[in-house]
Amino acid sequence: MSGSGADESGTGKRPNEPLGSWFARSGLSKGELARQVNRRARQMGAHHISTDTSRVRRWLDGEQPREPIPRILSELFSERFGSVVAVEDLGLRSAHQSPSDAGVDLPWAGPQTVAMLSDFSRSDLMLARRGFLGSSLALAAGPALVEPMQRWLVPTPGGGEAPGSGRAASAARRAPRLSGPELELLESTTAMFRLWDAQCGGGLRRKAVVGQLHEVTDLLQEPLPAAVSHRLFTCAAELAELAGWMSYDVGLQPNAQKYFVLALHAAKEAGDRPLGSYILSSMSRQMIHLGRPDDALELIHLAQYGSRDCATARTQAMLYAMEARAYAGMGKPSKCKRAVRMAEDSFADAGLDGEPEPDWIRFFSEAELHAENAHSYRDLAFVAGRSPTYASLAEPVMERAVALFREDEDHQRSYALNLIGMASVHLLKREPERMARPAAQALEIARKVRSERVNTRLRKTVDIAVRDFPDVPEVAQLGELLGPRFPEPAEAV
Template structure:
């Protein structure tokens, strides 16, 4: 690994063999790892961090870096290997946080949910400039995640007393008017549109700020009907903050917002939206290489909303179930879930009932995109199977065609262009892959989404590795280096 100890600060320290093992297997150089740490730190708002090759060498020699470096390294190695690599797996120490800050096993009660939403959103807003709180969070996975989420299904105690005002309080009950509540809800819709058009990096802090304002209103005495609407608004904002955090690469932060969104949805009595939150958590687990966890979360969502979700929501859940089965490597169950998604989607809107805005994104384009990615994922799990790649191709083509006409969902357009590019790589058609990747690069430059950027980089890296002698691939590699921005700050 080159180089000896980094001087007196390492006297008496033993080399960190665990970190060294992960580092060697990653294939990164010390300089490359240092650059990635710095980029992720800037993205998280930790501008004081400036890592170089000598610092990386000291970590390998046994120096224990201070937060947020351990969490950044955990995320980088997790993404590199496609599965959760905990801080402890790297031979590093974690900062001790109170359960309310770091855990996902939280009390299922209204006052505590409001307090935790307020605490976490305030920390997100206030600490961003000094090194974002999310860097000291631990990602939960396996039973530590699934078991607390299962309590979503447990009915709330009947007749739970409303929170009393503190003794001597002179505050009067808040009288939010119906137009004011309508405006809060329409603002959430606007934020959701911005996210779809521009990616999670552009307005994340605005969403967190709005969430904090709503929790302030929930801390005031409210009529029960108003309180439920505010909890619903808080749930939608928290889910959106989680989704935007996921989109820009803040994975532990995203998970914490998702968990809090599920708690708020329970307080609002909104089971369909709770199932949607669980689907977002499932998607994150697939991204992190935990398809078994993803499947359990989706099954929990399906069971909890089986008697109240609209056909469009049910179709979305079936499509996510298919993604989980694909990544586990169960083709027959994946294909069955794909068929169920298609059949259920055909019933969407037939009853004439208006759909909630949060599920409006699940269009024919999105259905085709999800199902195409399920077949594409099956192809990878099955050892780059051309059969599954061929199954994916016409469905992905339809998704690209439909998203190409949709100005609102530009990030989805980019992701499906990249998906189509990967299908052509699986079919050993590098020239066609390059055409699609170039289109995706054009969209990526307009959309602030590190998820899009990362997928594009990985796709081009794969093309360069497998078809490095193809002139078009070499040219695309040069274009990517010149045009794709570094990881954007989460704002």
């Protein structure tokens, strides 16, 4: 069974020229595209999808496949070209989307935020139980994404009542169902999920995080005192951000963006601007991954402006580091280097004021600072046409990040990603023998963590090495170790 559906266009089909153009530019064969579609479908839980070369030929000839094939093709081509390639850009029809599911321009109000979080998390869980984790969401980019997010800083009209309850007066007269110790347990559970993600990748506990988020939205629909409501909205925002991050890590990009947007709405209801800035930084990372550094920069500047008077030095350092990544992707070295210096200066002040820091920023360690700055220099090298100068700047900083992560058992995914970054730096310097060792080390970690992001970056780096240096024995051996079927994508549970 192909799972892609019969011809829906009737007789007299015309070749799909947009899809044909993207396909020709990709350099993929029909068989390789079919294998990638099947691999992504298994990752999503769509095990009924089993396409082949002949089916790809029929798509090129004008057959309109059913969901989730159009969205899978959109994601695959977006990743290959480093920019958003929408379903419509491929000449394909996407499934009908309701406004609440398709867009990111959502109402900034407590009850609506709770309802949307509840509906989206319930839908995610229901699809997971059926063995299919995809949806017909579309990625937003450019003004369609940035302009709605700017409303994060606009005061909510008619504020003052406990957010989410609508019945603050009656809530004050009755004891909440949620006790203080139970609320603390919810908050500590979120921190535990965050640690599991760092240790094992987003594929291991994604469904558990979504389930916990749905439980929190149920609590938010009850009458609550204002203080409890604010803490629950903070918990919902952190869980939604983590669900988005895990979705991003396993390759479910539209789902990730929707969770990030909903997380930002919840953070606004909680009145937590530093948390909102962190969520915007996660959205910025996703845009960098998708080849949209301009959008990433807009989101980071919004985060910096919104938290300029309340974020800790560590949070400010993280935002500067992400600003540097965006400038690197835009090919602006002077602004990138300035942001790198600002990140280093801010990080040097972290913890000096004695203020306690939220759990969500504790990941931004010295290792993470070096990792982000090294990747900024690495990205500058790519944008500048494989510049050896910027690659040389990246090398010692990346080496320091790798050395620090090597001693950190709680962040194995980050260790793998920076080993891959080290390998890519050696490729930029045309040192294929030296790239093989960190890539092989990353391969061993990739077998243990459940992260499609690690798998994809490793595959891309090794593919470049095999293409450019096929006669180097260390590279050839690495290609054989990777093999045509590894890494198998982890299921996003």
